[in-house]
Amino acid sequence: MELINDDVMALWKNALTLVIKQGEEFKDNDGRICLEENNLVLTLTESTPKISEPIERMIERKKWIYPSKDELSNIMFKEYQAPTYDYTYGRRIFSFGDTLDQINSFIIPLLKEDSSSRRAVIVLYDPIEDSNITNKNSPGIIYIQFRIKQNKLCLNCHIRSNDLFFGWPANIYQIYTLQKFIAEKLKIERGNISTISNSAHVFKDDLEEINKIIG
Amino acid sequence: MNEVEQKILQILASRPESEISTSDLVKQIFSQKYEEIKKYLYNSQKDQELIKHGKRNNARLHRQLLYHLNNLAKEDFIRVTRSEGKGEKYFVLNGDKQIKTDKEEKTKRLLESFSTIKTEASFLSGLEQYETEKIVKKFDSQNWLTKLNSYIIESPAQQDTKKIYELLTNLYPTYNDVIALNDFQTIIDKEDLELLTNFLKKIDIDTKDYDKYLNLIIDLTQVKNPIKLTDFLSSYANLEPLNILIIFQTNSKTLANQTRLATQIIKNFSEHKLRINIQNKDIHKAPYLLGRAGAYTFNDDDWTQYQENIKNKTIGICCSNTSIYIDVYKFFKEKHTYSEFRELLLKSARASLLATSMQRRKSDILFKTINNLNGHHTSKFFLISYNYIRLWNYGSNFIDLTNLQDENQKFERFRNLLESTMTELNEFCKAEETIFKSCGIPIRYKVVLSSAFERFDKEFMSPRTYKKISIKSLDDFYTETIINQIRQREDLARIFNGGDRVRFFRDKTFTSEEIISEFNFLLNTFNLQLFSYDFESLKGELTLNSFL
Secondary structure, three states: OEEEEOOHHHHHHHHHHHHHHHOEEEEOOOOOEEEEEEEEEEEEOOOOOOOOHHHHHHHHHOOOOOOOHHHHHHHHHOOOOOOOOOOOHHHHHHOEOOOEOOHHHHHHHHHHHOOOOOOOEEEOOOHHHHOOOOOOOOOOEEEEEEEEEOOEEEEEEEEEEEEOOOOHHHHHHHHHHHHHHHHHHHOOEEEEEEEEEEEEEEEHHHHHHHHHHHO | OOHHHHHHHHHHHHOOOOOEEHHHHHHHHOHHHHHHHHHHHOOOOOOHHHHHHHHHHHHHHHHHHHHHHHHHHHOOOEEEEEEEOOOEEEEEEOOOOOOOOHHHHHHHHHHHHHOOOOOOOOOOOOOHHHHHOOOEEEOOOOOOOOOEEEEEEEHHHOOOHHHHHHHHHHHHHHEEEEEEEEOOHHHHHHOOHHHHHHHHHHHHHHHHHHOOEEEEEEEHHHOOOHHHHHHHHHHHHHHOOOOEEEEEEEOHHHHHHOHHHHHHHHHHHHHOOOOEEEEEOOOOOOOEEEOOOOEEEOOHHHHHHHHHHHOOOOOEEEEEEEEEEEEHHHHHHOOOOHHHHHHHHHHHHHHHHHHHHHHHHOHHHHOHHHHHHHHHHHHHHOOOOEEEEEEEOOOOOOOOOOOOOOHHHHHHHHHHHHHHHHHHHHHHHHHHHHHHHHOOOOOOOOEEEEEOOHHHOOOOOOOOOOOOEEEOOHHHHHOHHHHHHHHHHHHHHHHOOOOOOEEEEEOOOOOHHHHHHHHHHHHHHOOOOEEEEEOOOOOOOOOHHHHO
16 A cells, blocks of 8 residues: 655654554554554655644643654764664664675665665664664664665655554654755755555554654 | 761762852752842841851851861861952862872772762763653762772682772772672681671771672572681671671571571661671572662572673672663652653663763773783673663552552553563664674663662652551561562562562561571572562560560
8 A cells, every 4th residue: 555645743743643544453563453554655755844843732731741853853963872772773774794884885876876776775673773673773774775766865764664653654754864865965856755664553452642743 | 988078078079170159069069058148148038037047058068068178178188268258268189190109099089989070071861851851860970980889799709808898998989889709708717706706897997988888698598607607697787887788698498407506696787776687599590789879680590600601700690780760759740651751761771871882992091900810711700791770669559550450450550561671672782783793793782671770869769659668567468468468579589680689677676596597488489589678677675685
């Protein structure tokens, strides 16, 4: 299933509505019941999106502590990982395996060299660290692919398990900041952003709050 | 270290940039006495006799404080920056010294253990109003963002007491309440008694100096040499260490097979009026810690996860990041409502989440020692840690707005309130974990409820309102009052997911057989994870005959 919209709030609300209406019930390993849609693709076509609106709506709710835009952006761009974290996105992107800067050493030079390349992929999942039966903490975002289409930088992001209510607003903002960073380096415009969520879900416990967002 | 001297260091450490005068220190350290003196100094009649009396007492306080200030100056903990007027001296922490000797090294560590990291910004926790009303207090509020609250070290991984002592010496600045040495019986089994006794003596001094707790967890089901253990416990009892507590892990079957050992423990501990802390391993497997703030433990599932996946990769495991206490009696006395109480618990949870995430972000600086010891497994050290919300004076005497007369109904109402609030807290924690995980920072975040100990902060807390459980004989355990009291605690223990300790005050003389029977009864009959026998109320000297 794919939902396409040029407005980030509308896209988010439509996705939440879809999962609530059509999602299958599923019990996670903490015993919480979720409604799940498999392989949901959400594509944002807007050229200048009000990308942070879903985050602002979450912060407004005041029921939770939701990270600020600065914090979310830091998580994506900060190579340094405090020793108490199992992983951070920034570390996986800019210092994978403590060695590889996937953006500056690979994506940008590759797309500069070959604008039609379909190899511009960064991986956040590290099998050495994450493919461990007892490890419950592995990244939600598995890989991000960048492609230049009609001289615009498009982004596809595969999320293995995606809480559409709590997680997606942060994820869409984070990958947007990454897209913006690379587009500026390549001196081209930004194009579509697609998230491909293998398990797009919401928790039944959160339905009351979700309905407030959907309106 | 003397209590007054500790307070002086804590005050100076809280304002490391500024000098503080003797008068200011008198006002802060002897605040109650000074308030009394002020009544004389500024009496409304301006009676000169009263003023003189006040001045004399004020001078006495100054002399008393100067004695301690001079001690600290002699030890190079502090220095005089200047003198003014009639001998008014100003002091600062002696933080600039080059570290040369062991003693100075210890001075530095001691100061570090009291100091906050200056670069750490404070934040509005949302609890400010309640803090002003003295309803809420963060444990070690000056350091709660920069130190861990409690953790466990695995004794078997350490070679001997010398290694453990070195380890502890480095770890004092990293925590603010308690470290427990798990499976300490393995060290007792293999180490010479004299070395063990010396170790106890040294850590007794250090834990007093640092004003922190150390627990020795002894698993009686795993003891190989009961005679050696008896000798060790006898040395411990003779020393009467204030901040070193022993927790015995056992079950009824083991107790039945170790009556001789149990007799000796009862004899030694009761003679010295030391509490016997017993954890029922049949009820709860994960170890318990006892600090100043209260009892700590792990959920059995978390503990299993630690044992299966983390143990031996790290030096141990972090139990808690923070403790916040709520004076329930004061809260309801101020006419706050049930919904406000629920709101307060959620605010406390939010505050501890902010504190935990700040700690994690700065973990490379704050927990450098721990990180070095854990190597690349250090993230696992924090994998199952908790944040504690501790309740004080929460018994059935709390002020009930519904004016219920029946104690059981009151208790039931309060228990329901706690239970539903706990559900909300769990949902909040899950949501926050999901949020952070979704954003690419997987953090453990779990708030647990427990009770607070009076020693959390005696001056701050309202006087105890709940009834002590006093036992004179086994028969008492069959009385309706005692059974009700224990059943209520059992009931609460289901909500107090951070663990709880039930204390019994043992009255009158007894034989060791009687106490063993009582222990057996408690282990077999009730679902108490941890109980303490307190012999403080014993009167007169006990003779050996009492135990035979």
